[in-house]
Amino acid sequence: MTNVAILGASGSIGTQTLEVIETLPDVRVAGLTVHTNTKVLEAQVRKFHPDCVCVADEARAADFRVRVADTGVKVLSGPEGVEEIAALPQADIVVTAMVGIAGLRPTVRAIKAGKRIALANKETLVTAGPLVMALAKEYGAVILPVDSEHSAVFQCLQSRAGGEERVKQILLTASGGPFFGKTRAELAAVTRGQALRHPNWDMGAKITVDSATMMNKGLEVIEASHLFGVPVDDVHVVVHRQSVVHSMVAFSDNAVLAQMGVPDMKLPIQYALTYPDRRPMAGNELDLAAYGSLTFEPPDLDTFGCLRLAYHAGRVGGSLPCVLNAANEVCVDWFLQEKIGFLEIEQLVEQQMAAHAVLPHPTLLDILELDNEVRQRMRRADR
Numbered sequence: 001m002t003n004v005a006i007l008g009a010s011g012s013i014g015t016q017t018l019e020v021i022e023t024l025p026d027v028r029v030a031g032l033t034v035h036t037n038t039k040v041l042e043a044q045v046r047k048f049h050p051d052c053v054c055v056a057d058e059a060r061a062a063d064f065r066v067r068v069a070d071t072g073v074k075v076l077s078g079p080e081g082v083e084e085i086a087a088l089p090q091a092d093i094v095v096t097a098m099v100g101i102a103g104l105r106p107t108v109r110a111i112k113a114g115k116r117i118a119l120a121n122k123e124t125l126v127t128a129g130p131l132v133m134a135l136a137k138e139y140g141a142v143i144l145p146v147d148s149e150h151s152a153v154f155q156c157l158q159s160r161a162g163g164e165e166r167v168k169q170i171l172l173t174a175s176g177g178p179f180f181g182k183t184r185a186e187l188a189a190v191t192r193g194q195a196l197r198h199p200n201w202d203m204g205a206k207i208t209v210d211s212a213t214m215m216n217k218g219l220e221v222i223e224a225s226h227l228f229g230v231p232v233d234d235v236h237v238v239v240h241r242q243s244v245v246h247s248m249v250a251f252s253d254n255a256v257l258a259q260m261g262v263p264d265m266k267l268p269i270q271y272a273l274t275y276p277d278r279r280p281m282a283g284n285e286l287d288l289a290a291y292g293s294l295t296f297e298p299p300d301l302d303t304f305g306c307l308r309l310a311y312h313a314g315r316v317g318g319s320l321p322c323v324l325n326a327a328n329e330v331c332v333d334w335f336l337q338e339k340i341g342f343l344e345i346e347q348l349v350e351q352q353m354a355a356h357a358v359l360p361h362p363t364l365l366d367i368l369e370l371d372n373e374v375r376q377r378m379r380r381a382d383r
C-alpha cells in the first residue's frame with residue numbers, strides 16, 4: 001500500500017490526483033491540506049478517510065474541526081500544519097500541488113523527511129532550484145515531475161539503459177495559449193475572460209493566465225533546467241497547438257524522443273504515483289488519425305515578452321527568477337481583478353527585474369524575504 005499526502009488538495013491538480021487515487025486500489029490518502037476551501041476538504045475527508053488534514057487559513061480551521069468531529073480525522077492549521085502533513089511519517093509520496101511560493105517551505109520539509117516528491121508546484125524549482133536539487137540529493141528524496149512537459153521529459157529519459165547517452169536539448173512544447181498569433185496591439189486589448197479560455201488544458205486561473213502570457217512556459221524552462229541539469233539555453237520551446245506531444249528530448253546523436261498522449265493531467269499524475277510502473281487508465285487513448293496532423297512552430301519572443309524575461313532570469317540565475325516569479329504573481333492577481341491590462345503584466349515584471357541587485361547564491365530565507373519584499377513594494381506602488 002502506498003500512502004499519499006496531497007498539499008493543495010482542493011485545486012485542479014489536487015482534485016485530479018484524488019480522482020486518479022480512486023482508481024488505484026493500492027494507493028490510499030494519508031493527509032490533505034487546503035488553503036481556504038473547507039467545503040471541498042470536508043467532502044474529501046468523508047470520501048477518502050485521511051488520517052490527518054490541515055486548513056492553512058487559521059480562521060477557518062476551528063469551524064472545520066467541529067464540522068468533521070464525527071469522522072475522527074485529525075485537523076491541523078496554519079503553515080506549520082501544512083509542513084507537518086508534508087513530513088507525515090506514514091506518507092510515502094507527497095504531492096506538492098499548492099499554487100505559488102507557499103509551496104516552497106513544505107516541499108523542502110518533505111525532501112528533508114526523505115519523501116518521494118510528486119512535484120506539481122513550479123515555484124519551488126523556479127525560485128530555489130539549486131538549493132532544492134542539492135537538498136534532494138543530500139536527503140535521497142526522489143523528485144517525480146507532475147507537470148505534463150516535465151513528466152514527458154522524465155518519461156523520455158527512462159529509455160536509458162545505463163550506457164552513455166548524452167542529452168543535447170530539451171524541447172518543451174507549448175500550446176501557445178489562447179492568444180497565439182495575435183499582435184502586440186491586439187494583446188493590449190484582451191480581457192480577463194479571453195485569457196481564461198485555454199484551448200486545450202483545463203487548469204486553475206493563475207496558470208491559465210500564465211499560459212496566455214507564456215510566462216508559464218518560461219517558468220517551465222527554468223524548472224526543466226534545474227530538474228534535468230541542462231543549461232537554460234539548451235531548453236527550447238516549440239509551439240505545438242494540439243498539445244499531443246507533451247515534450248521531447250534530443251540526444252547527442254540527434255535522435256529525438258517524444259512522449260505523446262491526450263492532453264489530460266491524469267496520466268502524468270498517475271505515472272508519478274505508480275512510477276516505475278505504468279498502469280492501465282480508462283478513456284485516455286490517443287487517436288492520432290483523428291488529429292490528422294501535428295504542427296510545430298517557433299515561439300514569438302517579441303510578442304510574448306514574458307517568455308523572453310524568463311529566459312533572461314534563468315540565464316542570470318541567483319535571486320532573479322524569484323523576483324520574476326513574485327512580480328508575476330502580483331501582476332496576474334491584478335490582471336484577474338481587472339486592475340491592469342494584459343501587456344502591463346510583462347512591463348511591471350520587467351521593471352521589478354531591472355530594479356533588482358541579484359544575489360548569486362540566495363539562501364531559503366533570502367528567497368522568502370525577497371519574495372515578500374517584491375510583493376510589498378509593488379502593492380505600495382499600486383494605483
Ligand code: MG
Pocket residue numbers: 147148149220
Ligand atoms: Mg505545463
